[in-house]
Amino acid sequence: MTQQQPGPPAGYSAAQKWLHWLMAVLILGMIPMGFTMVGLPEGPDRNWVYELHKSVGMTVFVLAVIRVAVRVARGAPPLPAGMPGWQRAAANLSHAALYVLIVAVPVLGFIGTSMCCSPVKLFNTITVPIALPGGMETGKVVLAVHGIAVFAMAGILVAHVGGALMHAIVQRDGVFQRMLPGRD
Numbered sequence: 759m760t761q762q763q764p765g766p767p768a769g770y771s772a773a774q775k776w777l778h779w780l781m782a783v784l785i786l787g788m789i790p791m792g793f794t795m796v797g798l799p800e801g802p803d804r805n806w807v808y809e810l811h812k813s814v815g816m817t818v819f820v821l822a823v824i825r826v827a828v829r830v831a832r833g834a835p836p837l838p839a840g841m842p843g844w845q846r847a848a849a850n851l852s853h854a855a856l857y858v859l860i861v862a863v864p865v866l867g868f869i870g871t872s873m874c875c876s877p878v879k880l881f882n883t884i885t886v887p888i889a890l891p892g893g894m895e896t897g898k899v900v901l902a903v904h905g906i907a908v909f910a911m912a913g914i915l916v917a918h919v920g921g922a923l924m925h926a927i928v929q930r931d932g933v934f935q936r937m938l939p940g941r942d
């Protein structure tokens with residue numbers, strides 16, 4: 759007797775939807791926060807924003823790991839059957855890139871900080887004990903790559919939001935609605 763393979767789910771789970779919107783809010787806050795904080799004058803205010811940035815960034819990392827695990831375990835609902843091939847390819851490619859970047863961006867920030875600067879103290883409570891070797895020079899290079907990865911992430915996010923709005927307003931095919939909590 760042949761065993762039937764389980765197909766893709768009919769919709770996103772509540773956990774997938776809530777993770778999506780929570781991370782969207784955090785990341786869309788982190789991008790302007792990061793670009794603003796690097797221009798602040800040296801002092802306690804700048805340090806405070808840096809510490810907040812690191813703590814929220816580590817939170818994004820934990821959520822990203824959970825999110826990737828849920829995505830791998832559960833999959834995603836299929837795209838509408840009539841969707842043109844190029845849109846399908848663009849959606850799959852941008853989603854894959856975003857999954858990589860939501861993990862890579864905070865990891866780069868953490869590695870760079872651990873190499874060059876102070877250890878990460880989560881919301882001023884728990885010190886994350888990994889101090890990586892590398893020193894100031896390498897740490898600065900890693901943080902520069904962190905910034906470049908954020909640029910890539912921001913560019914893909916613009917396309918991602920544009921695509922979502924196209925589905926919601928122009929195509930009205932339910933692709934946007936299926937990511938809304940409380941909807942199938």
Ligand code: HEM
Nearest residue numbers: 788789792793796812815816818864867868871901905908
């Ligand atoms: C999704 C998560 C994150 C986002 C979206 C983000 C975003 C950014 C952005 C936009 C910048 C400015 C880059 C530039 O000016 O070129 C920045 C800088 C920085 N980020 Fe993050 N970040 C994240 C996570 C983290 C984490 C987890 C850490 C450390 C634990 C971290 C540490 C830093 C540091 C130290 C800088 C300053 C670099 C410098 O002074 O040159 N970031 N981040």
